[in-house]
Amino acid sequence: MDVTAQLVYFYPIAIIATVIFVVGLLWHLHVWVSGRVGHAPPRSRVANLGPALGAGLRAALRPSSLGGLLQDALLQRAILRRGGLRWAVHLCIMWSFVWLFVVGSLGNMLAERGLVDLQKDTPWFAISNEVAGLLLLIGLGIAAYRRYVSRPVQLALLTTWEDGLILGWLALLSVSGFVLEAVRFLDAGVPADVATYSLVGFGLSTLLRPLGADWTALYVPVWWIHGLGALVLVAYLPFSKLLHMVGTPLSLLGRIDQPHPAAYAEQPSVPGTDRFGAKLLLQMDACTRCGECVSWCESYAHQSSRFVAPAEKIKGYKPILKRGVVPSVLSGLFGSTDKQRLRELSQGIYECTLCARCAQACPAGISLRELWFSMREDMVARGIYPAGMNLAKDAVATQHNVVNYPNEERAMWVDYMAEAPDDAYQRPRAEVVYFVGCMASFSPAIQSIPESYVQVLTAAGVDFTIMGSEEWCCGFPLLVAGMRSQAESVRRHNVEKIQEIGARMITFTCPSCYNTFVNEYAPHLPGVEMLHSTQLLQRLIDQGKLKLGSLTEKVTYHDPCDLARNSGVYDPPRRVLRSIPGVELVEPADSREHGHCCGGGGDLEIANPELAGSIAVSSLLAFEDTGAGTLVTACQQCKRMFQNAIQQKGSQMKILDVGELVHRALAQNGSEER
Ligand code: SF4
Numbered sequence: 001m002d003v004t005a006q007l008v009y010f011y012p013i014a015i016i017a018t019v020i021f022v023v024g025l026l027w028h029l030h031v032w033v034s035g036r037v038g039h040a041p042p043r044s045r046v047a048n049l050g051p052a053l054g055a056g057l058r059a060a061l062r063p064s065s066l067g068g069l070l071q072d073a074l075l076q077r078a079i080l081r082r083g084g085l086r087w088a089v090h091l092c093i094m095w096s097f098v099w100l101f102v103v104g105s106l107g108n109m110l111a112e113r114g115l116v117d118l119q120k121d122t123p124w125f126a127i128s129n130e131v132a133g134l135l136l137l138i139g140l141g142i143a144a145y146r147r148y149v150s151r152p153v154q155l156a157l158l159t160t161w162e163d164g165l166i167l168g169w170l171a172l173l174s175v176s177g178f179v180l181e182a183v184r185f186l187d188a189g190v191p192a193d194v195a196t197y198s199l200v201g202f203g204l205s206t207l208l209r210p211l212g213a214d215w216t217a218l219y220v221p222v223w224w225i226h227g228l229g230a231l232v233l234v235a236y237l238p239f240s241k242l243l244h245m246v247g248t249p250l251s252l253l254g255r256i257d258q259p260h261p262a263a264y265a266e267q268p269s270v271p272g273t274d275r276f277g278a279k280l281l282l283q284m285d286a287c288t289r290c291g292e293c294v295s296w297c298e299s300y301a302h303q304s305s306r307f308v309a310p311a312e313k314i315k316g317y318k319p320i321l322k323r324g325v326v327p328s329v330l331s332g333l334f335g336s337t338d339k340q341r342l343r344e345l346s347q348g349i350y351e352c353t354l355c356a357r358c359a360q361a362c363p364a365g366i367s368l369r370e371l372w373f374s375m376r377e378d379m380v381a382r383g384i385y386p387a388g389m390n391l392a393k394d395a396v397a398t399q400h401n402v403v404n405y406p407n408e409e410r411a412m413w414v415d416y417m418a419e420a421p422d423d424a425y426q427r428p429r430a431e432v433v434y435f436v437g438c439m440a441s442f443s444p445a446i447q448s449i450p451e452s453y454v455q456v457l458t459a460a461g462v463d464f465t466i467m468g469s470e471e472w473c474c475g476f477p478l479l480v481a482g483m484r485s486q487a488e489s490v491r492r493h494n495v496e497k498i499q500e501i502g503a504r505m506i507t508f509t510c511p512s513c514y515n516t517f518v519n520e521y522a523p524h525l526p527g528v529e530m531l532h533s534t535q536l537l538q539r540l541i542d543q544g545k546l547k548l549g550s551l552t553e554k555v556t557y558h559d560p561c562d563l564a565r566n567s568g569v570y571d572p573p574r575r576v577l578r579s580i581p582g583v584e585l586v587e588p589a590d591s592r593e594h595g596h597c598c599g600g601g602g603d604l605e606i607a608n609p610e611l612a613g614s615i616a617v618s619s620l621l622a623f624e625d626t627g628a629g630t631l632v633t634a635c636q637q638c639k640r641m642f643q644n645a646i647q648q649k650g651s652q653m654k655i656l657d658v659g660e661l662v663h664r665a666l667a668q669n670g671s672e673e674r
Pocket residue numbers: 286287288289290291292293294310311314361362363364365366
C-alpha cells in the first residue's frame with residue numbers, strides 16, 4: 001500500500017495544477033484591474049493595480065467589512081434569512097469542502113512529508129473527516145434535489161451543465177475518499193480506537209471485505225482517482241463558477257454600500273471594462289448563480305426574457321467585457337458578441353426598474369444596481385439602447401424637463417391652487433429650496449402633491465421657495481438611461497441657481513431627485529442640507545411646528561425604491577404616519593428592504609410601458625391584502641403608477657402621498673394656513 005513510488009508522478013501534476021490555478025487567478029486580477037478605481041480617470045492596468053489593492057485593503061479593514069465577512073461569508077447570514085434548509089445545505093458544502101481540502105488532503109500530504117505534526121490514525125482526525133465527508137454528501141444530495149427535482153423557477157432558469165459537473169465531481173471526491181479509507185483499512189488493518197470513529201470508512205470496509213480483492217493492488221488506483229480528481233478541480237476552479245469561492249469573500253470584504261460612485265467623473269468614450277470599475281468587475285466573478293436575485297426580481301416575474309434575470313445579465317456580460325481585455329487572437333474563446341446577442345442583453349438591461357430588490361437579496365454582496373448603471377452606460381457607448389431614451393435626452397437638452405413641455409410652464413400648477421400667495425411661492429432668496437421635479441410639475445394627476453407640500457411648509461413657517469422655470473430636470477432620467485455625461489449641464493445650472501438663492505436646505509417630494517442630489521450634487525453644494533419631504537415633515541412634527549388633527553384611516557405604506565432601498569430612508573415616513581392621530585399603519589408581508597416596486601423606476605416606462613404597468617398591478621395586490629383602505633407612498637412617480645393600476649384593476653383603494661395625508665390632518669386641526 002505504499003504510494004511513495006507514485007509521488008514522483010503525483011507531485012509534478014500537483015505543481016502543474018497549482019500553476020494553472022495561480023495563472024487563472026492572475027488572469028482574473030488582470031481583468032479586475034482593467035477597470036477604473038473609484039473616481040480616478042481611466043488608467044493602465046499596471047497603474048490601477050496599486051490603487052485597487054489599496055482601496056480593497058482599506059475597505060477590508062473597516063470594522064463593518066470584517067463583521068460583514070464573518071456574518072455573510074463565513075456564517076452565510078444572508079442565506080439564513082432566506083431559509084434554514086438552504087443555509088444548512090450551503091454551510092455543509094462550503095465548510096466540509098474547506099475542511100476536507102485543507103485538513104484531510106493538504107494537511108495529510110504535508111504530514112506525510114513531515115512538514116506538519118498531524119497524526120492520521122487518531123480519533124479526532126478520523127471523526128472530523130468522516131463528518132465532513134458525510135455532510136458534504138448530504139449537502140450535495142439536497143442541492144441536486146433542488147436543482148433537478150423540485151426545481152424552483154430561479155434554479156430552473158440558471159442551472160447549466162456545469163452545475164451537474166461540479167456536483168458530480170464533488171460527490172466523486174467525497175465517495176472516493178470513503179472508498180480509499182475503506183481499502184486502507186482492509187489492506188493495513190485498522191486500530192481499534194480509529195475504527196470506533198471511522199464509521200463510514202470502517203463500515204464500508206466491512207461491506208467490501210467479502211469481495212476478497214487484492215486490497216494492496218487496489219489502493220493505488222483508488223488513491224489516483226481521488227488525488228487526480230482533487231488536482232483537476234484545483235486547476236479548473238479559476239475557470240469555473242467555483243471562482244466565486246475567491247470572488248465572494250473579496251466582494252463581501254470590499255462591499256461599499258453606495259450607489260454609483262463616479263459622480264460626473266470624466267467618462268471613457270469607448271465601451272469596455274473602464275466603465276465598470278475594479279470593484280464591479282471583481283463582483284461579477286463573485287456570483288454563485290444561487291438565484292436569490294431572480295426570485296426577488298419583479299421585472300423577471302412578468303417578463304420571461306432570460307436576460308431580464310439579474311444573474312443572466314451578469315453571465316451574459318462577462319464574456320463581452322473579457323473579450324475586450326485579451327489579444328484579439330484569443331477573443332474567440334469568449335464566444336460571439338454579435339449585434340443580435342448585444343441587443344438581447346440590452347433589452348434585459350433596460351427592462352429593469354433599478355429597484356435594487358436583487359441587490360438587497362444577493363448573498364454575495366454584489367452591488368447589482370451599480371452594475372446595472374454601468375451596463376447601461378456601456379450599452380449607450382456601444383449605441384445599443386432603446387430609442388425612447390433619446391427622446392428623454394433631447395427633451396432635457398432643449399426644454400430642460402423630461403416630459404418635453406415648455407419649461408416656463410413648470411410652476412403652472414400653482415395657478416390652479418385656490419389660495420396661492422401673490423409671489424406664487426417663488427422668492428429670490430430663501431432658507432429652503434423646494435425642488436419639485438418634472439413629473440409633479442407637469443403631470444396634473446399628481447400635482448396635488450406639491451400643492452399640499454407648499455401649504456404644509458407654509459403652515460410650519462418654513463422660509464422656502466420653488467424655482468419655477470429655473471428648475472431644470474435633476475438629470476436622473478439621463479443617469480438611469482446610461483447617459484451620464486449628458487446630465488452634467490443640468491446639474492451645473494441647478495447648482496448655480498440654488499447658490500444664487502442662498503439656500504441652506506433643499507427639500508424634495510421626488511425620491512429620485514433626492515437620490516440624485518445626495519449622490520451627484522452634494523459635492524457641489526457644500527453645507528447645503530438635503531432632505532426628502534418625509535424627513536423634513538418628521539423634523540417639523542418633532543419640533544411641534546405642525547399640529548395635526550385626527551383622521552381615522554387604516555393605511556399601508558409603500559416604500560419607494562429610490563427613497564428606501566436606494567437612499568436608506570425607511571423610518572421618517574412611518575414616524576410621520578404614526579404621528580397623525582387616528583391613523584393606523586399596517587405593513588404588507590414584504591416591506592422596507594424587501595418592499596415592492598411600483599414598476600415606474602429606471603426609465604422602464606420608456607423601455608417597456610406594459611411591463612411597468614404589470615408590475616404596478618401585481619404590487620397593488622400585496623397592498624390590498626393588508627386590508628387597508630388607503631395606500632400611502634412618498635413618491636410622485638409611485639403615486640402615478642399606482643393610480644393607473646387602481647384604475648386598471650377597478651380597485652377600491654385610495655392612494656395618497658405622505659405630505660397629502662399630513663395636509664389633510666392639518667386641515668382637520670384648522671391650522672392648514674398661517
Ligand atoms: S447575483 Fe447574487 S443573488 Fe444573483 S445569482 Fe449571483 S450571487 Fe446569487
